[in-house]
Amino acid sequence: MRAVITVIGTDRVGIIAGVSAILADANVNILDITQTTMQGLFTMIMLVDISKSNIDFEHLSSRLSAKGDELGLKIRVQHEDIFKSMHEI
Amino acid sequence: MINPYEIFETINMISHENLDIRTITLGISLRDCAHPDMDTLCTLIYDKITTVGGNLVRTGEAIEREYGIPIINKRISVTPIAMVAESSEGDFVKVARALDRAAKELGINFIGGYSALVHKGYTTGDTRLIESIPEALATTERVCASVNVATTKAGINMDAVAHMGRVIKKAAALSADRDSIACTKLVVFANAPEDNPFMAGAFHGIGEPESVINVGVSGPGVVYNALKKLGPDADFSEVAELIKKTAFKITRMGQLVATEASKRLGIPFGVVDLSLAPTPVVGDSVALILEAMGLERCGAHGTTAALALLNDAVKKGGVMASSHVGGLSGAFIPVSEDSGMVDAVRAGALSLEKLEAMTCVCSVGLDMIAVPGDTPDYTLSAIIADEAAIGVVNNKTTAVRIIPVCGKKAGDAVEFGGLLGGGVIMPVNKFSGQVFIERGGRIPAPIHSLRN
Structure with a gap:
């Protein structure tokens, strides 16, 4: 299963390192992985494979979210199908 | 990799524009629960619902987490109880309490199907059920009732129309201490759909399978924001095209969630209901969409045309996004649940008569309308008759969910809470239709019902 991790907020040192470590x-x-600035906000998108993950989706999601809180950013992880189904026929 | 702009468009719709899945509704047949003893029937119903629906909330929450899309309600609809309990001796209200207990046990906010289909006449079970509705709704928290009084094929059962006016009054009186909230859980239908996932009118139709997953989408806020960006210079072709594209995206979410829920629960997928369902949250309003098209206020002249365009474009955009479409499918205009509608009523822009006209071109009918507590039962019945006529003649679903709030008069504030919202009491026409309603009998089916 593949998921999309999105990071939105103010740019600072250690974002990629923090997310990658988790x-x-x-x-x-x-x-x-791709990063850009949209409407003045730092945005990063990661496509990840979670099929061999050693923790369940909920734990991964809450760890990333906690890291986001620590760095002052919003970090989400979502199944890639939500984006595919909305934007691809 | 997926286009980053598309990813952020989806995230923005969810986090800022109130895009959500309004409901996953699990339809469960209770036909095999019928039993001569009412208490045994109640046990069988409770056990079946809690067994079949045992994983509904958990599964819905897991899908929410993994896909990052809110699923506001997980609900259950059941076979019309008038049929299920017809052979049982005793008080029907016991069944309502069993349904309420099952809903509580499963953690769902509404269970639909305390219902009867009487468009041509009553069976003994129908009579007992309808008579029990006021007490059933006033003494339970989560049970929803509906009665189908007309179809295009059968015409309008005016005896049932008259009866429902009295039932609504009684339900209002029994819940007078809570702004007559029992009436918010009662829908009077014409051409009721059998696979509607939305409350309060959901029931599991007799042509449905053993169990089924139906999903209702939402997203007025998304359409509103898209239209705002389009600006006032765009012509109606552009407006319609934009709504279609937006409805497509919204509905794809519904289809994804429906397919996933069906797979995880091992229960067949039924339909996606292509609906724009507002909530009291500011910005999540169908009225605001109509105003974004260029109307000073919802209810101004032009509102019916704007709603017709919106309703049609939502269906055209949604139909390709889903493998099976059903339920009510269209824009909803529940007044108390839509903050823009409430504002329009307060401003004097939106009247009951205009709402009636609007129901000719959108899904459902006069929905969540609070009227003075002293409105006579025959006036409520006459309002139902008008709506039923619109549904029957236009071959569409119409419904009335009207609340004569005890002790309140036109202009007073009312609050139902949560998704049911609140608002202001609307005035009704003071002239009487009593003699008309008391005639009884059936209004014959229209000529175009003869299609064979």
């Missing part, structure tokens, strides 16, 4: 720890593989 993913590595959970054995989640990063497949693609």
Whole structure:
């Protein structure tokens, strides 16, 4: 199963390191990563493979969300199908 | 990789524009529960609902977490209880209490199907059920009732129409201490759909399978924000096109959630209901969409045309996004649940008569309308008759969910709470339709019902 991690907020040191550390720890593989600035906000999108993850989705989600709180950012993880189904026919 | 702009568009719709799945509704047949002893029947019903629906809330919450889309309600609809309990000796209200207990046990906010279909006449079970509705709704918290009084094929059962006016009055009186809230859980239908996932009118129709998953989508806020960006210079072709595209995206969410819920629960998928269902949250309003099209206030002349465009575009956009479409499918205009509608009533822009006209071109009918507590039963019946006529002649579903709030008069404030919202009491026409209603009998089916 693949998921999309989105990070939105103010740019600062350690965002990618912080998120990547959680993913590595959970054995989640990063497949693609892109970052840009949209409407003045730092935005990062990661496509990840969570099929070999050693923690369940809920725990991964809450760890990322807690990291977001720590860094002053909003971090979400969502099944990629929600984006595919909305934007692809 | 998916386009980042599309990813953020989806996230923005959910986090800022109130995009959500309004309901996953699990339909359960109770036909096999029928039993001569009422207490045994209640046990069988409770056990079946809590067994079949045992994982509904948990599964819905898991889907919410994994996909990051809120699923506001997880609900259950059952076979019309008039049929299920017809052979049982005793008080029907016991069944309502069993349904209420099952809903509480499962953690769902509403259970629909305390219902009877009487468009051509009553069976003994129908009579007993309808007579029990006021007490059933006033003494339970989560049970919803509906009565179908007309179809295009059968015409309008005016005896039932007259009866429902009295039932609504009694339900209002029995819950007078809570702004007559029992009436918010009672819908009087014409052409009731059998697979509607929305409350209070959901029931599990007799042509439905053993159990089924139906999903109702939402998203007035998303359409409103898209229209706002379009600006006042866009012509109606552009407006319709934008609504279609937006409805497509909204409905795809519904289809995804429906498919996933069906797979995880091992229960077949029925339909996605293509609806724009408002909530009292500011911005999540159908009235605001109509105003964004260029009306000073919802209810101004032009409102019916705007709603017709909206309703049609929602269906055209949604139908390709889902494999099976059903239920009510269209824009909802429940007054107390839509903050924009409430504002329009307060401003004197939106009247009962205009709402009636609007129901000719959108889904459902006069929905969540609070009227003075001293409105006579025959006037409520006459309002129901008018709505039923619109449904029957136009071959569409119409419904009346009207609340004669005890002790309140036109202009007074009313509060039902939660998704039911609140608002202001609307005045009704003071002239009487009593003689008309007391004639009784059936208004014949229209000529175009003969389609064979």
